[in-house]
Structures are given as structure tokens and as C-alpha cells.
Amino acid sequence: MNRVPVPAALALGDDALVLSHRLGEWAGNAPVLEEEVALANIALDLLGQARALLSLAGDEDELAFLREERAFRNVQLVEQPNGDFAHTIARQLYFSAYQQLLYGQLASGEGPFAPLAAKAVKEVAYHLDHAEHWTLRLGDGTPESHARMQRALDALWRYTGELFEPVEGVSADWPALQDGWSAYVTDVLRRAGLTLPEGPREGAWTAGAGRQGIHTEPFGRMLAEMQHLHRSHPGASW
């Protein structure tokens, strides 16, 4: 049995947990019933990944509900608010493409994350398919949907550089990951009639450092909602 690098399990587990919670916020608010069900199902897949990964690092409930903001190691992309539907889809496109490539690499290795990655990569293929088709529909839809999709892609672009910073304990080929991601996103946006965002995504004035525990303002509010029940009623169960 491979020894599990705890920081790596936290990073990948927190990505999945935080995005799962964000997607869960659509329950009761999605534009159509089918999308509500779809986003909840994707959230459920991510929650399953989060449980498996955080369990490798410690007690899943303690890690999810009792850590302070600065102890979370997720990338800042996944904590961004849902915004309009286009923002949610842009976040899904950027993140699912990353996750599929990363899990694909991990699944073919022999590391401690290989069994989970081999399973999750098949689920993520459907998440990415969902995001890709909505990107095409919105980009190639009405002027309004096109404008909103472009705005969302542009707004979240600055959070994508962080995806390719190597994570301690994750043995991946990061440059190859970034190349594959860029090629994929470029192709989807071209087919959707959208423009690949420009502007810096690395460096002092861009977003990042979620992996070091630095998070954006909306994250604290999200955690407050996610954690308050558990903190108010320690040890409670269904």
C-alpha cells in the first residue's frame, strides 16, 4: 500500500468538496428541472470523490466541517460564486477539463490515488460533456447567451493559472496537463464561436494561492453556510 501524501489528498479533496457545495446551491434555483437534477448529480459525484479523498487524509467530517478557511487547500476557481448559469458552466468547463486530464494521468499511474482516479475519471467524462454542450449552446445561441457566456469565461480566466501549479505529492506531468487543457478549451470555444480570454493568469497581480490557504472573499461566506449546522450541533446525526 502506498503511503498517502496528506497535503495532496487535501488539495484534491477540497477541490471536489467545495465545488460540490457550490453546485448544490443550485438546488431549488436552477433554470429548468433537468438542469437542477443534472447539477445535483454532478455535485453528488464530486462529494463522493471528496469523501474518498478526505478519508485518506483523516476524518472526513472533521476536515469538512471543522477546519478554518485558511486550512482549505482548494484552488480559488472552485470557490467562486455560482453567478448566472453561464458562470457556473464556465467554471464547470475549466475545472472538469482539468480534473479529467489530471485523473486520467493519476489513473494510469501506481500512486495512492490511482484507484479513485480510475473510477472518478469516468464520471468526470460526463461532467465535461455536460459543460461542453452547454458552452456550445450558450456560445452559439442568442446574442444574450453568447454575451453572458463570454463574460463568464473572461471573469473566471484569472483563476485558471493556479490549476497547473504542481501539487506536492501528486505525481503528474503538469506542463502536459496545461497543454492538453489549453488545446481542449481553445477548441471548444472556437466551436462555440467564443473568444479565448486573454490576460494574465500567473504572477503577482492575478488570482491564485488557494493551494496555500489564501482564499477569496466569497469563500468565507460559503464555509459559514456549509459548516454552521455541524458546528452548532456537534456530533448530531440524522
Place this chain on the structure above:
Amino acid sequence: MVTAPTPLEAELRALAGAVPDPELPVLTLAELGVLRGLHVLGPGRVEVELTPTYTGCPAVEAMAADIERVLHEHGQAEVSVRTVLSPAWSTDDITAEGRRKLAESGIAPPRPGARDTGPVAVELGPTRHTAAPADEAEPVRCPHCGSADTTVLSRFSSTACKALRRCEACREPFDHFKEL
């Protein structure tokens, strides 16, 4: 080390395998292909290996509870159900009998070969209507009338493992167990 199951293990495995799936009760756990192993560790002590269909499938806990109950009723005092992820479950693990029962209950069964080809992307066009691409080996057929002219309404349905489709021939909506 792999040893042949003892007669007791075979008997208990048959009992555990006959437990119905909590979300698709037409299928047994054996037909769904999620029961990976059963080992008698000592008198009255049994360990069962269960694999989830999807990583986050909430039915796993209900499955484990049902297995524990059945084995308790058959004299096994100490039953532990362990979740194993590897090798990852695939819809190819659903037995032929399981596929037949799915179709009979109005759920289009997954097409075979998912383990080799991976998840099959479902098409969804701007008008919601897409005929099966010509190069698609096997269309998803309507479980009601058998027509191959079916359309995706949503790629996630009542559970993560199903997509919602509609038959363009008989106009009935139906669930399709997605290839995984």
C-alpha cells in the same frame, strides 16, 4: 492469496447477491455486479466486499445495511461490509439477466463495451433533437416500442447513473442506464 470459496461462503454469497438494489429493486446486487467478494473470517464472522457504481452513490449505505441484515438472519453475528474502488465498476459488470430486467422495467440498458471505449458522450443539439450519429455502433433503443429514434432530454436523470431520453416514435420518455 485467492482461495476457492467454501460451501458456506458460496451459500452466504448467494444470499447477499440476492439482495435487491435499493434504487433499482428489479435488479439484485449480483445482477448489478457490485458484490465483489465474501469471506468467512471465523465462526459467525463475515466480511463482504462491495463496490459502488458511482463514487458518490448514496445507495451503498443502504446496500450494506441490507446485506448485514440478511446475513444476520442467517446466523452470522458479525458482518462487516467493506467498500472497494478498484477495479472500477463498469456497466459491463451488469449481467445479461440484469440487462433484460432493466429493459423489462422500462429502463434502456447500457450498451456493452463501456470498459473498452469509456463513457459514451451523449449528443445534445440546439433543438434538442439529434438522430443517432451514423457511426454510432448501437443506438439506444426505446424500452417501450424498440425504436432506435430516441433523443436525449437530459444527461443526468433521477440518479447519476441514468440519462433521460424520449422516444421519437412512441413519444414516451424513458431512463437510459448510461455506459460507464
